[in-house]
Amino acid sequence: MKKLLTAALSAALFASTAQAQQLNFDDPAEFARQREMLTAKANGPEGEPWVQYYGDQMADTAQYKKEGPYTICFSNAGVNNAWRVTGWTNMQAEVKLHPEIKELIHVDAEGSDDKQISDIDDLINGGKCSVLIVSPNTTAALTPAVEKACAKLPVIVFDRGVNTKCPVTFIHPVGGYGFGIQAGEFVAATAPAGAHVLMLRIVPGVDVLETRASAAKRIFKEKGLNVIGEEFTEGDNAKTKSIVEDYLQRGSIDAIWMDAGATAVAALEAFEDSGLPLPIITGEDQQDFLMKWKAEGFKAIAPTYPTYQWRTPIIAAVKVLKGEAVPGPEWVMPQPSITAETLDQYVNDKMPPLHHAMCGCEKLPDYPAAWGGQ
């Protein structure tokens, strides 16, 4: 019985690692490229990272030039987490800055590939769209739908990508490796060699999250840190706190590395409630974490997957319809981290707990009320 169980288990393990290798979430070349980009200088106006870009390749859009007013259509993967809520609010506010936009038609796929595919179909067949913005739910599943749309009208993709070069441009920040590198290097620089690092992740198998973890692991290995565990929290506060409490009962934790910051405060509370000093931790730009950081002054960094990238597709769409060149086929934008030095710029107790501070939204119309702030 035991043998059988072990065999079954190792088969399951093997299958999961084989899959990971096949999709290659640990690509040293891409790791090196993103590491370099993090310190490179971006083109475009200083202080407005949502219109900045790396490199100088531009996409010619003369063929899409069209008289206004414009109807912008947006097929959204979902508004199912706080990051997307902040982003979607940014986008709506950005639209208000452009009088040439007549209407923004938003279709929410509610996290379903099938729904998004038919959403895109409906938008194309509706015939109202001047341009289509897509934030794909998953990469492979949405590729054919995006290709179909490209044949009819200009398409702009952002956040997650698709496996085709047909869109005018694909807007995204530096990437998952970059996030993992920023968080990993901070831990490696702050913790002594041999320190115990607990890696907390949301779920396995999502490309942007897998690359964050693989980049951090590569750095931990280089610096000789001891990864005592890699746990999946499903983004659940109670589960996160329980996992950390259990690890604390078994031994010490010097640093916590997280692939996303939504549950960072719960992880810290596990230390508080066990009467232990707070560890080195990597979070994200959620206000609750920034507030805690400011109040307690522990050693931390907050890499971001900036929500200001939700402004850029609208800016790009208007440019495309005016026939102005935009960075393409990829528009890679900066991906800053919040550090102890820059914390004060971002922490704001008037904003709700899961508001993402790196929103570039402070000067947008209806700030802060539309974001839930006071």
Place this chain on the structure above:
Amino acid sequence: MIQETVGSAKAPGAARGGRLPKINPVFFVLAALLVAITLSNPNFVEPTGYMNFLKRAAPLAILAAGQIYVIVSGGFDLSVGSVITLTVVGSSVLLNNNADATWWVIPVMYAVGLAVGVVNGLVVSYLRVPSLIATLGMMITLNGAAFMWSSGSPRGYLPETFRFFGRTNIQGIPLIQFLPVALLVLIVVGLCLFWLMHRTNLGRLLHAIGDNPRAAQMSGVPLERVRIIAFVISSLSAVTAGILLGGFAGVSTDVGVGYELQAITACVIGGAQLLGGRGSVPASIAGALTLTAIFTLLNFIGLPKPVRDVVQGVILIVAVVLATYRRNRAGGT
């Protein structure tokens, strides 16, 4: 079929007796798991070890103790997870970062829970919608309501006065060093629900209508009223669980996801009969502790995630098989 009939005839007797004839196997499963946890992590016998465990298990245990009322009456309550979410999200909105508002926000949330339970009960009793569908509809509605209320992202923090119930430990207690408030809540709620189910007429009526609603009705049991009470108790326990969970881990918009199934699983591990007529509050609480013990044990052993899922599934099936085995034997003799 035969077994079922025999079991049915037996069930009210068992309830009237108040005590089940044999020790429920869930207590052995739980004991075995606790021993296994202690072996894999000797620190578990320290107060921080087992108190953390009990604190963590308290919300699910309370939820299961409420759910068993509906299960015994022959239904399911799938809306409890969404009631938890609504409690946490709603409290954060109403509290609006104001620590002094806790005293009225908690009663408001209980009123909401009461309303949800009454609606569930009315829909099941008078509109004759199967409870599975009625409470599924309620679950979807409440999740939508929580989403609308919060615009998809929580709007405020939960102040320490609210988090007191789920987070605070009372320090300086002899022998055990500290006592989590959540555990006190569990003990109080557990005793109340135990008394109501196993020491009052209501408990007998619940068993009767779950066992054979037609017979119960003919003998004058107010079917509708008893059902509504069962759903109300379940909803109120969900509000309590929500307050503890929000206290334990803070505000999040998907805090209640999956709790309805965990609560039903806990009841089944505790030997409840899914079609009604049999179930016990202490055994359901033990079922919830067993479920939490499985999660904790697997955390301690430190197996990789896929292996953990496999082991967790196997242990669950074994626990349920044990419960069913006992039920069949008890029904047959």
